[in-house]
Amino acid sequence: MRLRSDKRHQADDVPEGAPAATPGLAVELRGVRRQYGRGAGAVHALAGVDLALPRGTFTAVMGPSGSGKSTFLQCAAGLDRPTSGSVYLGGTEITGMGENELTELRRSRIGFVFQAFNLLPSLTVEQNVLLPMRLAGERQDRRRADAVLAQVGLADKARRRPGELSGGQQQRVAVARALVTNPDVIFADEPTGALDTGTAAEILGLLRHAVDHPPSSPLRTGSRHAHGATVVMVTHDPAAAAWADRVLFLSDGAFADQLEHGSAEQIAARMTTLSARTSRPGAMAGAAA
Numbered sequence: 001m002r003l004r005s006d007k008r009h010q011a012d013d014v015p016e017g018a019p020a021a022t023p024g025l026a027v028e029l030r031g032v033r034r035q036y037g038r039g040a041g042a043v044h045a046l047a048g049v050d051l052a053l054p055r056g057t058f059t060a061v062m063g064p065s066g067s068g069k070s071t072f073l074q075c076a077a078g079l080d081r082p083t084s085g086s087v088y089l090g091g092t093e094i095t096g097m098g099e100n101e102l103t104e105l106r107r108s109r110i111g112f113v114f115q116a117f118n119l120l121p122s123l124t125v126e127q128n129v130l131l132p133m134r135l136a137g138e139r140q141d142r143r144r145a146d147a148v149l150a151q152v153g154l155a156d157k158a159r160r161r162p163g164e165l166s167g168g169q170q171q172r173v174a175v176a177r178a179l180v181t182n183p184d185v186i187f188a189d190e191p192t193g194a195l196d197t198g199t200a201a202e203i204l205g206l207l208r209h210a211v212d213h214p215p216s217s218p219l220r221t222g223s224r225h226a227h228g229a230t231v232v233m234v235t236h237d238p239a240a241a242a243w244a245d246r247v248l249f250l251s252d253g254a255f256a257d258q259l260e261h262g263s264a265e266q267i268a269a270r271m272t273t274l275s276a277r278t279s280r281p282g283a284m285a286g287a288a289a
């Protein structure tokens with residue numbers, strides 16, 4: 001738990017003159033740019049993104065192919081470094097952190113759910129769920145692991161290996177693993193991309209439930225646990241995005257539009273409009289800059 005006691009980046013203890021994180025936000029991006037290459041061939045994958053996501057919210061990010069969704073997720077989750085701008089997670093500025101500190105932060109304060117489940121096949125379901133605690137050097141709390149497994153409906157599968165489970169069940173394990181540390185934010189990258197419609201709805205229902213319901217017996221104190229989970233999900237699927245509170249639409253590396261509590265049909269219509277007016281080459285830089 002070294003990270004939590006390290007106040008260097010905390011909002012309430014920033015050096016004088018340094019910009020502080022906005023209280024109450026799980027994720028904040030300020031002027032985030034990510035450029036690949038230089039000169040005439042440069043690409044502005046993120047062209048100056050500002051974002052403020054309150055704790056306990058479910059946000060979907062959509063956009064045409066090449067609009068910057070993966071780059072956004074990677075920069076917001078500390079997996080990639082912006083060319084410029086600032087990223088704050090749970091009140092902690094992560095831009096400028098060293099690799100070790102970032103790795104520690106990802107393990108203890110971010111949950112990930114990927115399209116391909118990314119479970120370790122040689123570990124049991126329970127051991128997979130305990131993995132973030134193990135990697136973070138924390139006590140492996142089996143009661144907590146069993147509680148989140150029960151939350152995702154897999155109380156009876158704790159001793160199984162991932163290969164013995166269906167795809168939907170494996171993704172439930174991944175959701176349990178993302179929830180187990182009560183992270184500041186869960187980043188989900190096409191979490192239902194490999195699932196059929198019914199199974200996808202079950203997984204999205206679990207994420208929705210985690211957002212709407214604070215942990216009943218939080219093992220850690222602190223205001224961030226008075227809320228349900230915060231989920232940021234990249235998806236191509238309007239039906240998946242419709243589970244979110246808000247859909248943000250990326251176009252040419254910038255947020256171009258948003259929709260609150262939209263239906264799948266409304267979201268699909270917005271995407272069609274966006275795709276029609278998007279021209280990724282417009283993000284080629286040399287041009288603009």
Ligand SMILES: Nc1ncnc2c1ncn2[C@@H]1O[C@H](COP(=O)(O)OP(=O)(O)OP(=O)(O)O)[C@@H](O)[C@H]1O
Pocket residue numbers: 036037043044045063064065066067068069070071072280
């Ligand atoms: N490593 C890289 N080097 C150069 N250009 C890159 C790199 N990664 C991404 N890009 C470019 O940055 C832009 C945004 O890419 P990104 O992968 O973030 O888009 P995306 O919205 O996730 O696309 P998709 O939906 O097809 O996965 C694209 O023009 C892409 O070609």
